[in-house]
Structure formats: structure tokens, C-alpha cells
Amino acid sequence: MTNLKGRNFLTLKDFTPQEIESLLDLAADLKQKKKQGVPVDVHRGKNVALIFEKTSTRTRCSFEVAAHDLGMGTTYLDPKSSQIGKKESIEDTARVLGSMFEGIEYRGFGQEIVEELAKYAGVPVWNGLTNEYHPTQMLADLLTIRENFGRLKGIKLAYLGDARYNMGNSYMIACAKMGMDFVACAPEKYFPSRELAEECQAYAKESGASITLTENVEEGVKGADVICTDVWVSMGEPDAVWEERIRDLTPYRVTADVMKHAGRDAIFLHCLPSFHDLKTEIGKEMGERFGLTEMEVTDEVFRCDRSRVFQEAENRMHTIKAVMLATLGE
Numbered sequence: 258m259t260n261l262k263g264r265n266f267l268t269l270k271d272f273t274p275q276e277i278e279s280l281l282d283l284a285a286d287l288k289q290k291k292k293q294g295v296p297v298d299v300h301r302g303k304n305v306a307l308i309f310e311k312t313s314t315r316t317r318c319s320f321e322v323a324a325h326d327l328g329m330g331t332t333y334l335d336p337k338s339s340q341i342g343k344k345e346s347i348e349d350t351a352r353v354l355g356s357m358f359e360g361i362e363y364r365g366f367g368q369e370i371v372e373e374l375a376k377y378a379g380v381p382v383w384n385g386l387t388n389e390y391h392p393t394q395m396l397a398d399l400l401t402i403r404e405n406f407g408r409l410k411g412i413k414l415a416y417l418g419d420a421r422y423n424m425g426n427s428y429m430i431a432c433a434k435m436g437m438d439f440v441a442c443a444p445e446k447y448f449p450s451r452e453l454a455e456e457c458q459a460y461a462k463e464s465g466a467s468i469t470l471t472e473n474v475e476e477g478v479k480g481a482d483v484i485c486t487d488v489w490v491s492m493g494e495p496d497a498v499w500e501e502r503i504r505d506l507t508p509y510r511v512t513a514d515v516m517k518h519a520g521r522d523a524i525f526l527h528c529l530p531s532f533h534d535l536k537t538e539i540g541k542e543m544g545e546r547f548g549l550t551e552m553e554v555t556d557e558v559f560r561c562d563r564s565r566v567f568q569e570a571e572n573r574m575h576t577i578k579a580v581m582l583a584t585l586g587e
Contacts, residue, residue, distance in 0.1 A: 284578070305332075306354045309385070310339075323574050326578060364384075364387075393576060398572075400575065401572050402526075413482050416441050441471070443509060510553060511525065511558050523563060
């Protein structure tokens with residue numbers, strides 16, 4: 258295992274392809290041990306803090322179960338349980354938590370917050386999601402892709418929808434690092450920033466990857482091994498943006514026709530939650546407001562035999578466990 262002890266996990270930009278591959282190897286080993294009932298509780302007596310300014314089912318459960326499997330206790334801090342950035346500065350919060358815990362997870366808003374926590378904590382800080390990046394999700398997705406295809410290099414991944422934020426950014430980084438062909442299919446105003454695209458082109462040059470930004474869905478997904486998407490409106494954004502996003506992004510919905518244009522063995526990924534039916538409060542509300550029964554992906558694709566969304570969700574826990582074990586040391 259590559260020695261990552263004491264490192265923060267804030268964005269995949271900070272890691273080499275070899276380090277990322279090492280984390281995936283460790284996650285695969287930990288997953289196998291979990292299935293076999295082999296204990297890995299090497300950090301008994303240690304504790305980690307989980308700061309959630311944005312709630313999440315998968316991220317919270319993944320960190321709590323992974324920490325428990327490693328023998329650690331967890332303290333969950335939601336917006337009501339923490340004074341971070343309100344009555345106490347981020348620097349002071351980092352110093353306090355760093356003196357009590359062996360590691361800190363942060364899920365919330367600007368990347369600058371998790372970067373500042375990492376600067377002052379003195380212990381590993383892990384990014385559970387910011388507006389800009391979602392690196393733990395990328396490890397889960399890469400592991401899922403590797404499990405299905407046996408490799409990463411040369412895999413073509415097409416992301417449909419709003420590619421300006423954490424998921425689009427992070428897929429582009431991950432693909433560029435790992436020698437994969439990344440395609441963002443979206444209206445031009447939803448492309449990743451030019452600055453990040455140029456940064457990723459440099460990674461791609463080293464790894465043999467390619468980066469394509471296109472408004473043409475059929476061309477973008479042609480021959481793709483992986484089709485992925487995300488919700489059209491991120492947490493914390495105002496309801497007013499729904500109408501614009503639905504108008505702009507409906508042509509980029511993942512449908513059965515989209516999957517037909519992809520490769521013969523293509524799989525579908527989604528970080529979840531997904532608005533593929535009306536069985537959620539928001540889904541029902543949007544259905545009533547806009548006459549929709551599904552949004553970023555059809556229910557047919559979400560539930561089809563090419564969908565790997567629940568394998569992907571499980572892999573969140575195994576890859577997060579690998580990150581914690583690697584950065585805390587054995």
C-alpha cells in the first residue's frame with residue numbers, strides 16, 4: 258500500500274494515478290475482507306469527527322460504518338450541532354477538533370472551507386463533498402468501473418447534464434488522471450470551467466486520456482463504456498433555478514435511446530439520490546409543477562440490468578474505509 262499517512266483527502270488533483278490505484282486496490286481488499294467477515298479494527302480507541310453542513314444518506318452511513326469497522330468512534334456534527342463559521346472561526350474549529358479527534362470529515366459548501374480545516378487541524382481531513390469536488394464518490398465510481406471492466410485505462414465515460422460543479426469537475430479530473438476518455442454532454446454554458454479543463458488536459462497528456470466537451474448527445478455517448486449523470490439542481494440552490502435547468506437539460510436526460518448509442522456493455526452510474534420517479538417529496542413537487550414523471554434519468558434506465566447505482570453506492574463505504582485507513586496508517 259502506498260504510504261499516505263498524515264495526508265489530507267481534499268481533491269483527486271492532489272494524488273498521482275499510482276496513489277489513486279493503490280487506494281482502489283486497498284478498497285477492493287477491504288471489500289473482500291468485509292464479505293468474508295475478516296475484522297480490520299486496527300484503530301480501536303481512536304475517534305473521528307464528521308461535519309455535515311449538507312446532509313447525506315450515503316456519505317454519513319459510509320463514514321460511520323467504515324469508521325466502526327476500523328474500530329473507531331464517530332461524532333456527527335450537523336448544522337445545528339456545530340458553531341463552525343458562525344460563532345467560531347473555521348481555524349479555531351479545526352484546532353479544537355484536531356486536538357480531540359484523529360481525523361475530520363467535512364461535507365458542505367465551498368472548497369475553501371475544507372482546505373482551511375486541513376490547514377489548521379493537524380490531523381487528516383477528508384472531503385465528503387464540496388461545491389467544487391466530490392473525491393470520495395470518484396473512488397467509489399472508479400472501483401465500480403474496474404469491477405465491471407477489469408480496467409480503467411481506455412474506458413470512455415460520458416457525463417450528461419450540468420458539468421460545472423462537483424460531479425462534472427471530479428469526473429473530468431478522475432478520468433484525466435487515470436487514462437480514461439471523458440466526455441461532458443451539456444449545453445455550452447454548463448461545461449466545466451476553462452481553467453479546470455486546461456488543468457485536466459495536462460493530466461490527460463501524461464496519462465493518455467482525452468477530454469471532450471460537446472453539446473451533441475449522440476456523438477458524445479457513442480461507444481461509451483460508462484454513462485453517468487447527477488441531479489439537475491444541487492443542494493442549497495434556490496428553487497427558482499429548477500425551471501431553467503429543466504428547460505436546458507431535458508435534452509440531456511439519460512434514456513434507453515441514449516444507452517443504445519453507448520457501447521454494447523455500457524453501464525449506468527448515478528451518485529444518488531436520483532429523481533427517476535415521483536416517490537420523493539421533491540420529485541412529486543417537480544412533477545406537479547412541470548408535468549414530469551422523471552428528470553435526469555428515466556426509471557427504465559435506472560432500474561435496468563445495466564444500472565450499477567447500488568453497487569456504486571455500496572462501494573462508497575469500502576473506498577471511504579480505504580481513504581481513512583491509508584491516511585491514518587495501519
